[in-house]
Amino acid sequence: MPNNVNTEVAWNYHQATTHSYTSVRTNPHFLDFSNQPLPFKIYPALEPSRMPTEVRQTEIAALSAIAASIPAASKAAPNLEAIAQLLYLSAGITRQRKYSGGEIYFRAAACTGALYEVELYLVCGDLDDLQAGLYHFAPAEFGLRRLRAGDYRHVLVEASGGEPAIAHAPLTIVCTCTYWRNAWKYQARTYRHFGWDNGTLLANLLAVATALGLPASIVCGFVDATVNRLLDIDIQREVAFSLVALGHDSGLSAHTAPPSQTAPRGLADISPLGLETVPLSRDEIDYPLMREMHAASSLDSAEEVAAWRAGTPLGRTEMTDSPPPAAPVVRLQPLSDAEMPRDPIEQVILRRGSSRQFARSPISLPQLSTMLDRANRGVPADFLNPLGSQLNHLYLVVHAVEGLDPGAYVFHRDRGVLECLKQGDFRDQAGYLGLEQPLAADAGVDIFFLADLRPILQRFGNRGYRAVQLEAGILGGKIYLAAYAQRLGATGLTFYDDDVIRFFSPHAEGKSAIFLVAVGHSVKRLA
Ligand SMILES: Cc1cc2nc3c(=O)[nH]c(=O)nc-3n(C[C@H](O)[C@H](O)[C@H](O)COP(=O)(O)O)c2cc1C
Secondary structure: OOHHHOOHHHHHHHHHOOOOHHHHHHOOOOOOHHHOOOOOOOOOOOOOEEOOOOOOOOOOEHHHHOOOOOOOOOOEOOOHHHHHHHHHHHHOEEEEEEEOOEEEEEEOOOOHHHOOOEEEEEEEOOEOOEOOEEEEEEOOOOEEEEEEEOOOHHHHHHHOOOOHHHHOOOEEEEEEEEHHHHHHHHHHHHHHHHHHHHHHHHHHHHHHHHHOOOOEEEEOOOEHHHHHHHHOOOOOOEEEEEEEEEOEOOOOOOOOOOOOOOOOOOHHHOOOOOOOOOOOOOOOOOOHHHHHHHHHOOEOOHHHHHHHHHOOOOOHHHHHOOOOOOOOEEEOOOOOOOOOOOOEHHHHHHHOOOOOOEEOOOEEHHHHHHHHHHHOOOOOEOOOOOOOOOOOEEEEEEOOEEOEOOEEEEEEOOOOEEEEEEEOOOHHHHHHHOOOOHHHHHOOEEEEEEEOHHHHHHHHOOHHHHHHHHHHHHHHHHHHHHHHHOOOEEEEEOOOHHHHHHHHOOOOOOOEEEEEEEEEEEOOOOO
């Protein structure tokens, strides 16, 4: 029996990494700054080739770019300049700040603890200004290190069970996650962060791809061992988490894309690279629970992948809809195209930075509506079929939104309405739910992502757990961008899992807390 269907593993992992008032207080963990992991993966023997650093303005409004995607069959291939743009605006270093212990290199997308455990690899055929190969993105040098020469795309086609977007893509980006870099701070809960942090990065990547006219498709179904072998990563430490197919060339397909002369024909021919990498820390602590979770959510053969993807779509009602509203509703009032701020996606990404303090001043209902509307228009991913389905449900604690009574709400995406679950000033409770952080109490609104894991795990097996976390990260990343596009602030936050469900119950009974993003007016702090 494939591991993936034994969903007890995901349930156990979820339960074991639940934050509660007691678990947080009884955890003896402390941050050992003398053993802090390096924020970059470094191959010391390979020189990176630098990429163009100029950020070209696409003039595409961020609020348009996050809401749309380029149709899958539109012929397009990225050149090196576009690749540089995609990498810089999703995982590049956009700010740096000195602190007593050293320097923090902040990246384009929000990431838990600014620990940046997601690495990016490129698998491409011959492109303008970039030869076919497997490359690792080196953010510190803003360059690419070539790990393999030749066209290896057929390996991904095989690993993804012939997924059409991958089969037609001139370029696929493989996102991997490194356990220790994040577990240094967050211990075994890091596996959830893989989805969150990979997701915020993908929100940027998808928006930039759209602005550049490139179709992009997220692929979660692949044979893990094959992809990991292609990258030659040490799977005790780093694992492939998601693939993003970029561009479309109708001339390629699973059957017609022949391996180039320099690339091997079969998987067995993928030779180990044996490349040295710089250790991240003096020593690393292993959290086996995460590796168990990863192994149990791995897919072992192309047939298993194809069957995983072909399974019955979760019914729209099960996935997206709560029961019809039973209480008064407020209709969203999103800004029209003519009214909406048109700040280009590049500017908005460079402006973004998680709010460290919120003023308690209100945002407007049109601002909130625009965020919810634009961020929830569908994510092109192989586990979201049909396009527009969604695994997570949005629940809100409204503190200060002009035109909306303070209270708890559930968002009915299909109807474009917010149903009021209870009215009242819940700033104190929300501050508590957000792991007792004032940010959740001071925000204009806290947006919680909740999911019913039962049908998700039943349909997708343990891999559904990866998918639901990743989707939440993508949607949360879009909300970040939609907030900054309107000159508001936002921050991801962690939370007390079961208390969140209790707060939104009875409506939320049976669901699990997946993600939280708070939005409001940032207080600008003097440097
Ligand atoms: C999913 C997620 C959860 C986060 N949780 C917290 C949190 O609990 N408390 C906090 O102060 N910041 C939190 N952050 C913000 C990160 O600390 C921040 O993204 C990181 O320091 C990088 O800075 P930047 O977002 O300004 O680029 C979170 C961010 C994400 C993406």
